[in-house]
Amino acid sequence: MMGAYAAILGGAAVTFFWRLMGLLLAGRLKPDQPVVLWVACVAFSLLAGLISRMIVLPLGPLGETPLTARLAGVAIALAAFFLARRSIVLGVLAGAGALVGIAAALA
Amino acid sequence: MSDYALDYGSPRGAALMGLRHAMGSPLIVLGASYVGFGSLVRSSGIPLPAGLLSTILGWALPGQVAAVELYGIGASLLAIMAAVALVNVRMMPMVIALMPFLRRPGVPRWQYVAAAHLIAVTSWVNSMQRCPQLPPEQRMPYMLGIGASLWSAMVFFTWVGYAITNELPASVSLGLVFLNPLYFMLVLVSDLRQRARALAIGLGAVAGPFTYMLSPEWGLLFCGFGAGTLAFAVDRLLAAREATS
Numbered sequence: 001m002m003g004a005y006a007a008i009l010g011g012a013a014v015t016f017f018w019r020l021m022g023l024l025l026a027g028r029l030k031p032d033q034p035v036v037l038w039v040a041c042v043a044f045s046l047l048a049g050l051i052s053r054m055i056v057l058p059l060g061p062l063g064e065t066p067l068t069a070r071l072a073g074v075a076i077a078l079a080a081f082f083l084a085r086r087s088i089v090l091g092v093l094a095g096a097g098a099l100v101g102i103a104a105a106l107a
Numbered sequence: 108m109s110d111y112a113l114d115y116g117s118p119r120g121a122a123l124m125g126l127r128h129a130m131g132s133p134l135i136v137l138g139a140s141y142v143g144f145g146s147l148v149r150s151s152g153i154p155l156p157a158g159l160l161s162t163i164l165g166w167a168l169p170g171q172v173a174a175v176e177l178y179g180i181g182a183s184l185l186a187i188m189a190a191v192a193l194v195n196v197r198m199m200p201m202v203i204a205l206m207p208f209l210r211r212p213g214v215p216r217w218q219y220v221a222a223a224h225l226i227a228v229t230s231w232v233n234s235m236q237r238c239p240q241l242p243p244e245q246r247m248p249y250m251l252g253i254g255a256s257l258w259s260a261m262v263f264f265t266w267v268g269y270a271i272t273n274e275l276p277a278s279v280s281l282g283l284v285f286l287n288p289l290y291f292m293l294v295l296v297s298d299l300r301q302r303a304r305a306l307a308i309g310l311g312a313v314a315g316p317f318t319y320m321l322s323p324e325w326g327l328l329f330c331g332f333g334a335g336t337l338a339f340a341v342d343r344l345l346a347a348r349e350a351t352s
Contacts, residue, residue, distance in 0.1 A: 003178070003184075004152070004153040004154060004157045004178060005157050005160070006184050007153075007157075007174050007175075007177070007178040007184060007187050008153070008157045008158075008160050008161045008164075008165060008174060008175075008178075009160070009164070010174075010184050010187055010188040010191070011161070011165050011170060011171070011173070011174035011187060011188065011191035012160070012161065012164035012165035013188070014188050014191050014192040014195065015165050015166070015167060015170050015191060015192075015195045015198060016164070016224065017192075018192070018195055018196055018197075018198040018199045018202075019198050019199075019202055019223040019224055019226065020220075020223065021199050021202075022198060022199040022200070022201065022202025022203045022206070022223060023202055023206065023219055023220065023223050025199065025203055026202060026203045026206035026207065026210075029203070029206070029207045030207055031207040031208050031239065033207075034343075036203070036204060036207050037303060037339060037342075038335070038336065038339045039200045039203045039204050040200070040204035040235070040303075040304070040307075041303055041304070041306075041307040041335040041336070041338045041339040041342075042200045042307075042331045042332055042335030042336065042339075043197055043200035043201045043203075043204050043331070043335070044295075044304055044307035044308050044311060044335065044338075045307045045308070045310060045311030045314070045330060045331045045332075045333075045334035045335035045338060046196070046197035046200065046311065046327060046328075046330065046331030046335070047197055047201075047228065047291070047295065047308075047311070048295060048307070048308040048309070048310075048311030048312040048315065048334075049311040049312065049314055049315030049318065049319075049326075049327055049330035049331060049334065050169060050194065050197065050315065050327060051288050051291045051292050051295070051312065051315070052292075052311070052312040052313070052315040052316055053315045053316050053319045053326075053327070054169070054287070054288040054291075055288045055289075055292070056315075056316040057316055057319055057320070058288075059173075059176055060147070060172070060176045060284065061277075061280070061281055061284060062281065062284050062285060065281065070285070073285060073289065074289070074292070077289045077292070077293065078292075078293075078296070081293050081296065081297075086297055087132070088132040088136060088290065088293045088294065088297065089132045089135055089136055091289070091293050092136050092286055092289045092290050092293060095285070095289045096282040096283075096285045096286050096289060097282065099281070099282060099285050100278050100279070100281060100282040100285075103278070103281065104278055
Protein backbone atom coordinates (compact mmCIF):
# COMPACT_ATOMS: atom_id res chain seq x y z
CA MET A 1 0.00 0.00 0.00
CA MET A 2 2.63 2.55 1.06
CA GLY A 3 4.73 1.37 -1.88
CA ALA A 4 2.01 2.40 -4.33
CA TYR A 5 1.86 5.92 -2.87
CA ALA A 6 5.65 6.18 -2.92
CA ALA A 7 5.71 5.15 -6.60
CA ILE A 8 3.04 7.69 -7.56
CA LEU A 9 4.48 10.56 -5.49
CA GLY A 10 8.05 9.79 -6.56
CA GLY A 11 6.99 9.91 -10.21
CA ALA A 12 5.06 13.15 -9.64
CA ALA A 13 8.05 14.73 -7.90
CA VAL A 14 10.50 14.12 -10.76
CA THR A 15 7.89 15.34 -13.28
CA PHE A 16 7.38 18.58 -11.35
CA PHE A 17 11.13 18.97 -11.06
CA TRP A 18 11.46 19.10 -14.89
CA ARG A 19 8.63 21.62 -15.10
CA LEU A 20 10.31 23.91 -12.54
CA MET A 21 13.66 23.53 -14.31
CA GLY A 22 11.93 24.60 -17.51
CA LEU A 23 10.50 27.67 -15.76
CA LEU A 24 13.90 28.62 -14.33
CA LEU A 25 15.76 28.07 -17.62
CA ALA A 26 13.14 29.92 -19.66
CA GLY A 27 14.35 32.98 -17.70
CA ARG A 28 14.08 36.08 -19.81
CA LEU A 29 14.07 34.36 -23.20
CA LYS A 30 12.20 36.19 -25.94
CA PRO A 31 9.86 34.29 -28.28
CA ASP A 32 11.84 35.17 -31.42
CA GLN A 33 15.25 34.05 -30.18
CA PRO A 34 16.70 31.15 -32.22
CA VAL A 35 17.35 29.18 -29.03
CA VAL A 36 13.60 29.14 -28.33
CA LEU A 37 12.92 27.66 -31.79
CA TRP A 38 15.67 25.09 -31.23
CA VAL A 39 14.29 24.04 -27.85
CA ALA A 40 10.82 23.76 -29.42
CA CYS A 41 12.28 21.47 -32.12
CA VAL A 42 13.85 19.30 -29.41
CA ALA A 43 10.53 19.17 -27.55
CA PHE A 44 8.58 18.20 -30.68
CA SER A 45 11.15 15.51 -31.54
CA LEU A 46 11.04 14.12 -27.99
CA LEU A 47 7.26 13.97 -28.15
CA ALA A 48 7.17 12.36 -31.62
CA GLY A 49 9.90 9.88 -30.64
CA LEU A 50 8.03 8.91 -27.47
CA ILE A 51 4.77 8.37 -29.35
CA SER A 52 6.35 6.29 -32.09
CA ARG A 53 8.16 4.21 -29.45
CA MET A 54 4.81 3.66 -27.66
CA ILE A 55 3.42 2.28 -30.94
CA VAL A 56 6.39 0.30 -32.29
CA LEU A 57 7.86 -0.98 -29.00
CA PRO A 58 5.08 -0.74 -26.39
CA LEU A 59 5.40 -1.83 -22.77
CA GLY A 60 2.48 -3.44 -20.92
CA PRO A 61 -0.47 -5.29 -22.53
CA LEU A 62 -0.03 -3.70 -26.00
CA GLY A 63 3.33 -5.48 -26.29
CA GLU A 64 1.52 -8.77 -26.73
CA THR A 65 -0.21 -7.63 -29.94
CA PRO A 66 1.64 -8.15 -33.26
CA LEU A 67 3.54 -5.16 -34.65
CA THR A 68 1.71 -5.49 -37.97
CA ALA A 69 -1.65 -5.10 -36.19
CA ARG A 70 -0.45 -1.92 -34.49
CA LEU A 71 1.00 -0.49 -37.71
CA ALA A 72 -2.24 -1.34 -39.53
CA GLY A 73 -4.06 0.51 -36.73
CA VAL A 74 -1.84 3.56 -37.31
CA ALA A 75 -2.40 3.48 -41.08
CA ILE A 76 -6.17 3.17 -40.65
CA ALA A 77 -6.22 5.96 -38.03
CA LEU A 78 -4.34 8.29 -40.40
CA ALA A 79 -6.56 7.37 -43.37
CA ALA A 80 -9.75 7.90 -41.35
CA PHE A 81 -8.41 11.18 -39.93
CA PHE A 82 -7.81 12.67 -43.39
CA LEU A 83 -10.92 11.15 -45.00
CA ALA A 84 -13.12 12.47 -42.18
CA ARG A 85 -11.84 16.02 -42.73
CA ARG A 86 -9.22 15.83 -39.96
CA SER A 87 -11.48 14.43 -37.27
CA ILE A 88 -9.28 13.24 -34.41
CA VAL A 89 -12.13 11.32 -32.78
CA LEU A 90 -12.97 9.30 -35.90
CA GLY A 91 -9.29 8.66 -36.68
CA VAL A 92 -8.55 7.38 -33.20
CA LEU A 93 -11.70 5.22 -33.04
CA ALA A 94 -11.01 3.66 -36.44
CA GLY A 95 -7.38 2.92 -35.53
CA ALA A 96 -8.11 1.43 -32.11
CA GLY A 97 -11.04 -0.55 -33.52
CA ALA A 98 -8.79 -1.93 -36.26
CA LEU A 99 -6.19 -3.05 -33.71
CA VAL A 100 -8.80 -4.82 -31.57
CA GLY A 101 -10.33 -6.49 -34.66
CA ILE A 102 -7.02 -7.63 -36.14
CA ALA A 103 -5.70 -8.86 -32.78
CA ALA A 104 -8.92 -10.85 -32.26
CA ALA A 105 -8.76 -12.31 -35.79
CA LEU A 106 -5.14 -13.41 -35.31
CA ALA A 107 -5.69 -14.85 -31.83
CA MET B 108 -9.41 45.40 -35.37
CA SER B 109 -6.46 44.14 -33.37
CA ASP B 110 -3.03 43.49 -34.86
CA TYR B 111 -3.17 39.84 -33.92
CA ALA B 112 -4.26 36.99 -36.17
CA LEU B 113 -6.42 35.59 -33.38
CA ASP B 114 -8.48 37.52 -30.85
CA TYR B 115 -10.90 36.06 -28.32
CA GLY B 116 -12.08 39.50 -27.15
CA SER B 117 -10.79 39.53 -23.58
CA PRO B 118 -8.74 37.45 -21.13
CA ARG B 119 -12.01 35.96 -19.93
CA GLY B 120 -13.02 35.15 -23.50
CA ALA B 121 -9.64 33.46 -24.04
CA ALA B 122 -10.04 31.33 -20.90
CA LEU B 123 -13.51 30.27 -22.08
CA MET B 124 -12.13 29.45 -25.53
CA GLY B 125 -9.51 27.27 -23.82
CA LEU B 126 -12.32 25.51 -21.99
CA ARG B 127 -14.18 25.04 -25.29
CA HIS B 128 -11.14 23.61 -27.05
CA ALA B 129 -10.72 21.16 -24.15
CA MET B 130 -14.33 20.06 -24.33
CA GLY B 131 -14.22 18.83 -27.95
CA SER B 132 -12.32 15.80 -29.16
CA PRO B 133 -9.71 15.99 -26.34
CA LEU B 134 -12.40 15.38 -23.73
CA ILE B 135 -13.68 12.28 -25.54
CA VAL B 136 -10.40 10.74 -26.64
CA LEU B 137 -8.18 11.72 -23.73
CA GLY B 138 -11.09 10.82 -21.45
CA ALA B 139 -11.16 7.31 -22.93
CA SER B 140 -7.38 7.07 -22.50
CA TYR B 141 -7.74 8.04 -18.83
CA VAL B 142 -10.47 5.43 -18.43
CA GLY B 143 -7.82 3.00 -19.70
CA PHE B 144 -5.35 4.44 -17.20
CA GLY B 145 -7.82 4.11 -14.31
CA SER B 146 -8.33 0.48 -15.19
CA LEU B 147 -4.56 -0.06 -15.39
CA VAL B 148 -4.27 1.47 -11.89
CA ARG B 149 -6.70 -1.06 -10.48
CA SER B 150 -5.22 -4.07 -12.25
CA SER B 151 -1.76 -3.05 -10.95
CA GLY B 152 -3.03 -3.29 -7.35
CA ILE B 153 -2.87 0.45 -6.69
CA PRO B 154 -5.58 2.01 -4.46
CA LEU B 155 -7.93 4.57 -6.00
CA PRO B 156 -6.66 7.62 -4.03
CA ALA B 157 -3.12 6.94 -5.27
CA GLY B 158 -4.43 6.67 -8.83
CA LEU B 159 -6.23 10.02 -8.49
CA LEU B 160 -3.10 11.60 -6.99
CA SER B 161 -1.18 10.39 -10.02
CA THR B 162 -3.43 12.43 -12.32
CA ILE B 163 -3.56 15.45 -9.98
CA LEU B 164 0.17 15.67 -9.19
CA GLY B 165 1.88 13.60 -11.87
CA TRP B 166 -0.16 15.06 -14.75
CA ALA B 167 0.89 13.90 -18.26
CA LEU B 168 -0.19 10.40 -19.23
CA PRO B 169 2.99 8.69 -20.52
CA GLY B 170 4.83 9.22 -17.22
CA GLN B 171 1.78 8.15 -15.20
CA VAL B 172 1.52 4.94 -17.23
CA ALA B 173 5.24 4.25 -16.79
CA ALA B 174 5.01 4.65 -12.99
CA VAL B 175 1.96 2.39 -12.68
CA GLU B 176 3.26 -0.31 -15.04
CA LEU B 177 6.63 -0.46 -13.30
CA TYR B 178 5.00 -0.59 -9.88
CA GLY B 179 2.81 -3.42 -11.19
CA ILE B 180 5.86 -5.50 -12.15
CA GLY B 181 7.52 -4.83 -8.78
CA ALA B 182 10.22 -2.32 -9.80
CA SER B 183 12.05 -0.41 -7.05
CA LEU B 184 11.17 3.19 -6.20
CA LEU B 185 14.50 4.37 -7.61
CA ALA B 186 13.91 2.54 -10.91
CA ILE B 187 10.41 4.01 -11.15
CA MET B 188 11.62 7.56 -10.52
CA ALA B 189 14.44 7.18 -13.05
CA ALA B 190 12.08 5.84 -15.72
CA VAL B 191 9.50 8.59 -15.15
CA ALA B 192 12.25 11.22 -15.16
CA LEU B 193 13.44 10.01 -18.58
CA VAL B 194 9.95 9.81 -20.07
CA ASN B 195 9.04 13.25 -18.72
CA VAL B 196 12.30 15.11 -19.33
CA ARG B 197 10.44 16.53 -22.35
CA MET B 198 8.52 18.76 -19.91
CA MET B 199 11.60 20.95 -19.56
CA PRO B 200 11.93 21.91 -23.26
CA MET B 201 8.13 22.08 -23.57
CA VAL B 202 7.97 24.63 -20.74
CA ILE B 203 10.94 26.60 -22.10
CA ALA B 204 9.41 26.74 -25.60
CA LEU B 205 6.01 28.01 -24.44
CA MET B 206 6.97 30.33 -21.57
CA PRO B 207 8.36 33.23 -23.66
CA PHE B 208 4.91 33.60 -25.26
CA LEU B 209 3.12 33.65 -21.90
CA ARG B 210 5.42 36.05 -20.06
CA ARG B 211 4.06 39.52 -19.51
CA PRO B 212 4.61 42.15 -16.81
CA GLY B 213 2.10 41.93 -13.95
CA VAL B 214 1.24 38.25 -14.27
CA PRO B 215 1.41 36.76 -10.75
CA ARG B 216 4.10 34.12 -10.29
CA TRP B 217 1.64 31.35 -9.34
CA GLN B 218 0.19 31.50 -12.83
CA TYR B 219 3.54 30.60 -14.37
CA VAL B 220 3.88 27.65 -11.97
CA ALA B 221 0.29 26.60 -12.70
CA ALA B 222 0.90 26.82 -16.45
CA ALA B 223 4.08 24.74 -16.11
CA HIS B 224 2.15 22.11 -14.14
CA LEU B 225 -0.78 22.01 -16.59
CA ILE B 226 1.39 21.51 -19.68
CA ALA B 227 0.69 18.15 -21.33
CA VAL B 228 0.42 17.15 -24.99
CA THR B 229 -3.03 18.65 -25.70
CA SER B 230 -2.67 21.92 -23.80
CA TRP B 231 0.87 22.45 -25.08
CA VAL B 232 0.24 21.76 -28.78
CA ASN B 233 -2.87 23.98 -28.74
CA SER B 234 -1.09 26.77 -26.88
CA MET B 235 2.01 26.58 -29.09
CA GLN B 236 -0.30 26.94 -32.08
CA ARG B 237 -2.54 29.74 -30.78
CA CYS B 238 -0.68 31.78 -28.15
CA PRO B 239 1.79 33.41 -30.59
CA GLN B 240 -1.20 34.69 -32.61
CA LEU B 241 -3.16 35.99 -29.62
CA PRO B 242 -2.86 39.41 -27.94
CA PRO B 243 -0.42 38.93 -25.00
CA GLU B 244 -3.01 39.45 -22.25
CA GLN B 245 -5.12 36.57 -23.64
CA ARG B 246 -2.36 33.96 -23.82
CA MET B 247 -2.02 32.90 -20.18
CA PRO B 248 -5.83 32.73 -19.71
CA TYR B 249 -6.10 30.54 -22.82
CA MET B 250 -3.36 28.17 -21.61
CA LEU B 251 -4.77 27.95 -18.07
CA GLY B 252 -8.29 27.55 -19.47
CA ILE B 253 -7.50 24.56 -21.66
CA GLY B 254 -5.00 23.08 -19.19
CA ALA B 255 -7.15 23.28 -16.04
CA SER B 256 -10.28 22.02 -17.85
CA LEU B 257 -8.54 18.90 -19.13
CA TRP B 258 -6.69 18.29 -15.87
CA SER B 259 -9.80 18.37 -13.70
CA ALA B 260 -11.88 16.36 -16.19
CA MET B 261 -9.20 13.64 -16.37
CA VAL B 262 -9.22 13.17 -12.59
CA PHE B 263 -12.88 12.23 -13.04
CA PHE B 264 -12.13 9.84 -15.93
CA THR B 265 -9.38 8.15 -13.89
CA TRP B 266 -12.02 7.38 -11.28
CA VAL B 267 -14.45 6.11 -13.95
CA GLY B 268 -11.81 3.72 -15.31
CA TYR B 269 -11.02 2.45 -11.83
CA ALA B 270 -14.70 1.91 -11.10
CA ILE B 271 -15.58 0.00 -14.27
CA THR B 272 -12.42 -2.13 -14.66
CA ASN B 273 -14.07 -5.40 -13.82
CA GLU B 274 -16.81 -4.81 -16.39
CA LEU B 275 -14.41 -4.41 -19.31
CA PRO B 276 -13.47 -7.31 -21.61
CA ALA B 277 -9.71 -7.60 -22.23
CA SER B 278 -10.03 -6.58 -25.88
CA VAL B 279 -11.73 -3.30 -24.91
CA SER B 280 -9.02 -2.36 -22.42
CA LEU B 281 -6.46 -3.17 -25.13
CA GLY B 282 -8.20 -0.71 -27.45
CA LEU B 283 -8.30 1.92 -24.68
CA VAL B 284 -4.55 1.61 -24.13
CA PHE B 285 -3.92 2.03 -27.87
CA LEU B 286 -6.11 5.16 -28.04
CA ASN B 287 -3.51 7.19 -26.26
CA PRO B 288 -0.55 7.00 -28.70
CA LEU B 289 -2.97 7.27 -31.64
CA TYR B 290 -4.51 10.40 -30.15
CA PHE B 291 -1.11 12.02 -29.48
CA MET B 292 -0.03 11.12 -33.01
CA LEU B 293 -3.07 12.79 -34.59
CA VAL B 294 -2.71 15.88 -32.37
CA LEU B 295 0.81 16.28 -33.75
CA VAL B 296 -0.22 15.49 -37.35
CA SER B 297 -2.96 18.11 -37.25
CA ASP B 298 -0.37 20.85 -36.74
CA LEU B 299 2.32 20.34 -39.39
CA ARG B 300 2.12 23.72 -41.09
CA GLN B 301 5.36 25.13 -39.67
CA ARG B 302 8.35 23.64 -41.46
CA ALA B 303 10.68 23.39 -38.43
CA ARG B 304 7.96 21.71 -36.39
CA ALA B 305 7.01 19.27 -39.16
CA LEU B 306 10.68 18.32 -39.62
CA ALA B 307 11.17 17.84 -35.87
CA ILE B 308 8.06 15.66 -35.61
CA GLY B 309 8.89 13.55 -38.69
CA LEU B 310 12.54 12.98 -37.79
CA GLY B 311 11.68 12.30 -34.14
CA ALA B 312 9.02 9.75 -35.08
CA VAL B 313 11.46 7.88 -37.32
CA ALA B 314 14.36 8.01 -34.85
CA GLY B 315 12.36 7.17 -31.69
CA PRO B 316 12.17 3.37 -31.95
CA PHE B 317 15.79 3.06 -33.20
CA THR B 318 17.34 5.13 -30.42
CA TYR B 319 15.20 3.19 -27.91
CA MET B 320 16.64 -0.08 -29.24
CA LEU B 321 20.15 1.34 -28.91
CA SER B 322 19.50 2.35 -25.30
CA PRO B 323 16.16 1.97 -23.50
CA GLU B 324 17.37 4.40 -20.81
CA TRP B 325 18.81 7.24 -22.88
CA GLY B 326 17.28 6.58 -26.30
CA LEU B 327 14.54 9.16 -25.94
CA LEU B 328 17.02 11.88 -25.03
CA PHE B 329 19.24 11.03 -28.02
CA CYS B 330 16.17 11.12 -30.20
CA GLY B 331 15.02 14.51 -28.92
CA PHE B 332 18.40 16.22 -29.11
CA GLY B 333 19.53 14.54 -32.32
CA ALA B 334 16.34 14.78 -34.36
CA GLY B 335 15.37 18.17 -32.91
CA THR B 336 18.77 19.72 -33.59
CA LEU B 337 18.86 18.27 -37.11
CA ALA B 338 15.37 19.64 -37.81
CA PHE B 339 16.40 23.06 -36.50
CA ALA B 340 19.57 23.07 -38.64
CA VAL B 341 17.77 21.97 -41.81
CA ASP B 342 15.09 24.62 -41.27
CA ARG B 343 17.72 27.34 -40.82
CA LEU B 344 19.58 26.18 -43.91
CA LEU B 345 16.44 26.24 -46.03
CA ALA B 346 15.52 29.66 -44.62
CA ALA B 347 18.98 31.01 -45.51
CA ARG B 348 18.73 29.59 -49.03
CA GLU B 349 15.29 31.14 -49.51
CA ALA B 350 16.61 34.48 -48.31
CA THR B 351 19.48 34.54 -50.86
CA SER B 352 17.59 33.19 -53.89
